[in-house]
Amino acid sequence: MAARADRRDGRLIVGLALLVGILFLVSLGVGPVWLAPPTVAGALVGQANEAARIIVIDIRLPRALLAVMIGGTLGLSGAALQGLLRNPLAAPSLFGAPSAAAFGAVAVISLGLVDVLSVALPVAAIAGALISVALLLLVAGPRASLLVLILAGLAISSLAGAGTALALNLAPNPFAALEIAFWLLGSLEDRSMRHVAIALPFMAVGVVLLMWDRRAFRALTLGEEAAQSLGFDLGLIRLRVVAGVAAAVGAGVAVAGSIGFVGLVAPHLVRPLVRHDPGRLMVPAALSGAALLLAADIAVRLIPSTSEIKVGVLTALIGAPFFIALILHRRSELAGAPV
């Protein structure tokens, strides 16, 4: 049984990693200047002309790397939250984490404390996300139903949104306001290796924290009491997941604005492939998230429009109807859910 499960997950992970790899190379080739795969590969190993090298290495590589990092950690955050709360509708964006992270970042930008390339930005964004998720768990309590969590998340999201609106409102000049507004939409355009370097350490911490409790997520299939009786400390697990989601989402928002729904959709797509096992779901969910965001970021460059559509707008345009479909599908179950 063990070896069989191993091989099956191994194939799935290799398959998804290949998909991510292909999308990554496509992402390096697509844009105002189209580059063929051999040119892209050549540029990566320093075998192409100067122009191709600049386009691939300096312009598109950071963008593709961020898509993998942000999509991957969003998928992982979604899978971890869904495992912790034992509900497939849980996701970072539903609970206000990205809005709160955005507010944290906007607050320090608009106060003129930092510029957009400072390490203080992710710290502020992570603090915002951390406060929001902690507040959520505090307001909702340990045994909260999904309804209570979503209502509390809505309230926190609204509060963070109001804070961000206030910052826009009080912006020193219209250009500053416009800059913040565009940044909020969520985009991977014109990012540099500096952004990658800023986000990477925080995301690494987030990934470690989120991967920590894989076995506990499996045990939680049986409910909180049974999981506890199997030797898992739920208080610590909740803390780790909160901190992990905050670090991952906060770092992502800090470098790319808010990109929603990847955390909801990514685990959902691969869950049947691991037979609904919340522990085995983690790595495939991360790869699925990376693939989704890479694909979305390629799509925004292919969709003809006067100015490039922000990737956060596209993920919301696709993700929100997906969420509605998911609710429709589980309507009867949700109607019977304890309030």
Place this chain on the structure above:
Amino acid sequence: MTETAQGLSAKGISVSLAGRMVLSDVDLDALPGEFIAVIGPNGAGKTTLLKAVAGLLDVTAGSVAIGGTDAAKLSQRERAVQIGYLPQGHLFYWPLPVAEVVGLGRLPRGSGADLSEEDRLAVERAMAATGVAEFAERPVTTLSGGERARVALARVLATEADLILADEPTASLDPRYQLVVLDILKHHATAAGAVVAVLHDLGLAARYAHRLVLLDGGRVAATGPPAAVLTEERIAATFGVRAEVLHRDGATVVIPRSVIP
């Protein structure tokens, strides 16, 4: 199994929840080989007692010893290896295949998604004992109530803990499955360890348990062999029910007749 030769010994357990004393000074013992049934009216503190013994909530006073070791000195993992806890309701949140659910019982033994040979054998034994092997590959959420109850029990058995604490293992089961589940628990008690089960059916409690612990208002109202605990006066005093208690062929039968106003 030798280190747990002394079974379970809980002394003077008191628990207060939200400022209210739910249990006061309750003793609970289960020697190896014993099946203990905890009975009592709704709200008597039966579930709280089981959770306190399992270490799922903090006690305000009292001590729990498992196999002669103070449970407070055990890590959560060590405790999980020694106590199998079956919560009420037999809930499953994800549609995992039955065999995977039963395999979760091996988690305190250090197993992840991939089971060792030893784990696999324990899971097979647990599934065979509960008769769930035939639907090992089916998603657990598609099973009937009786099947889910047996899967939940198999998961607890798979841990191979000596002591099993079962909270209403027969609730919402038809008569056949009630007997099936209690037979499995009784077999575990006599073969390997000890069982403490919260039961609502007084007749079944009397038939299966070596000893009963009758809780009322958070205190032990009576404890001892079924025939000694289940008297008409005591049932009237604790449950508020006029009942007829018959003794036939060495078994105790309780027939609730009417509510005492």
